[in-house]
Amino acid sequence: MSLTVLMNAGPWLSVPPPGYGGIENVVATLVPELRRLGVRVVLASVDSSTLPVDEKIAVFDDGQFHALQRPYNQVCGISQAHLGGVVRALHARDDIDLVHDHVEAVGLATLAAMGPQAPPVLHTLHWDLAKHPDLYGNLDGGDRVRVNGVSAAQLARAPRALREHSVGHVHLSTPLAVDADRRPRPDKGDYLIILGRINPGKGQDVGARLARRVGVPLVLAGPVGPYHRPQDLAAAGDEARQNPDVRFFYDEVAPHVDGDLVRWVGTVAGQERDDLLAGARASLFPLRWEEPGGTAVVESLALGTPVVATARGCLPELIEHGRTGLLTADEDELADLLLAASVLDGDECRREAATRFTPAVMARAYVGLYEQVRQTAARP
Numbered sequence: 001m002s003l004t005v006l007m008n009a010g011p012w013l014s015v016p017p018p019g020y021g022g023i024e025n026v027v028a029t030l031v032p033e034l035r036r037l038g039v040r041v042v043l044a045s046v047d048s049s050t051l052p053v054d055e056k057i058a059v060f061d062d063g064q065f066h067a068l069q070r071p072y073n074q075v076c077g078i079s080q081a082h083l084g085g086v087v088r089a090l091h092a093r094d095d096i097d098l099v100h101d102h103v104e105a106v107g108l109a110t111l112a113a114m115g116p117q118a119p120p121v122l123h124t125l126h127w128d129l130a131k132h133p134d135l136y137g138n139l140d141g142g143d144r145v146r147v148n149g150v151s152a153a154q155l156a157r158a159p160r161a162l163r164e165h166s167v168g169h170v171h172l173s174t175p176l177a178v179d180a181d182r183r184p185r186p187d188k189g190d191y192l193i194i195l196g197r198i199n200p201g202k203g204q205d206v207g208a209r210l211a212r213r214v215g216v217p218l219v220l221a222g223p224v225g226p227y228h229r230p231q232d233l234a235a236a237g238d239e240a241r242q243n244p245d246v247r248f249f250y251d252e253v254a255p256h257v258d259g260d261l262v263r264w265v266g267t268v269a270g271q272e273r274d275d276l277l278a279g280a281r282a283s284l285f286p287l288r289w290e291e292p293g294g295t296a297v298v299e300s301l302a303l304g305t306p307v308v309a310t311a312r313g314c315l316p317e318l319i320e321h322g323r324t325g326l327l328t329a330d331e332d333e334l335a336d337l338l339l340a341a342s343v344l345d346g347d348e349c350r351r352e353a354a355t356r357f358t359p360a361v362m363a364r365a366y367v368g369l370y371e372q373v374r375q376t377a378a379r380p
């Protein structure tokens with residue numbers, strides 16, 4: 001196939017990410033499969049990205065994740081500087097057939113504003129947008145931009161302007177889902193895990209209270225705001241509290257973290273992350289937001305760990321209640337489900353991941369969308 005795609009992963013983390021990184025993990029999963037299918041990939045990211053690609057565009061040497069707690073205008077400044085590099089590249093060349101953009105609203109707005117000089121754009125929505133109807137404003141240049149969701153539930157909640165430009169949804173995948181059904185089966189430990197950013201939407205406070213109620217150890221893994229390790233957060237002092245996730249952690253989660261039954265281990269990566277997830281009795285998602293894509297949900301399945309979750313957002317699309325996990329609409333019922341999770345068969349989870357969520361399945365779906373976008377949003 002002769003197709004060159006500029007994949008815009010943004011300036012926040014390198015690709016693949018050093019640990020936490022939903023969008024960057026998706027890009028790191030998608031790109032090798034696209035290249036296997038013959039797509040040329042120009043990656044717009046930071047210079048420290050190590051993902052093999054045909055070409056790289058970077059404005060920053062390293063990921064700017066640490067700057068996310070800065071004032072909003074500075075955060076926007078970083079986005080704009082990165083996008084400036086993308087726009088300069090697009091002005092300077094005419095071999096890019098399509099931009100696959102992953103950088104929140106500002107990326108799409110900038111590319112749309114380029115007008116007919118820019119190639120068609122497919123923008124993947126990664127967030128729950130129902131609460132942010134203004135984020136995308138009007139899609140100027142909208143005829144050349146299309147969006148896709150990462151779940152049907154997410155798209156259904158998106159503002160109308162986005163739904164009108166939508167070409168459907170593609171579920172997320174993870175490299176872990178390659179041969180998920182053939183991996184060695186680790187022994188299950190007697191603990192639960194919540195893998196993800198510490199954030200009210202992810203509900204670590206609910207999880208910590210539940211774990212204490214049922215007396216099962218709980219591991220919380222993930223960054224608190226820009227802080228990856230407990231010692232970094234401790235060293236940051238009071239200034240760190242400007243970040244809302246840090247405040248949430250101190251006010252709602254930390255009081256339950258006793259270092260014994262409930263532990264916060266910071267960000268985990270690579271084999272350590274995989275072993276921790278594979279060894280858990282269940283992976284817990286006590287969600288308070290409408291989870292849009294749920295990379296960590298798919299990763300749990302791929303590693304043979306059943307999911308116990310509130311049935312919000314994409315969870316009912318990813319999890320079959322009673323087979324690969326247990327879902328409830330009622331937060332109080334989660335405690336019973338946690339105790340029941342051991343009856344679920346981890347092999348069913350692996351089989352599901354190996355069938356529905358492989359990188360190859362995701363890449364084929366995206367190639368189909370690229371064709372659709374090029375046909376309907378071609379350059380004049």
Ligand code: UDP
Nearest residue numbers: 019020021022196221222267268294295296
């Ligand atoms: N993650 C990780 N280490 C951590 C916490 C998270 O590697 O300590 C990864 C996790 O495996 C997943 C991603 O970060 O690939 C989070 O993506 P998800 O879609 O679950 O959440 P969100 O994008 O909303 O943060």
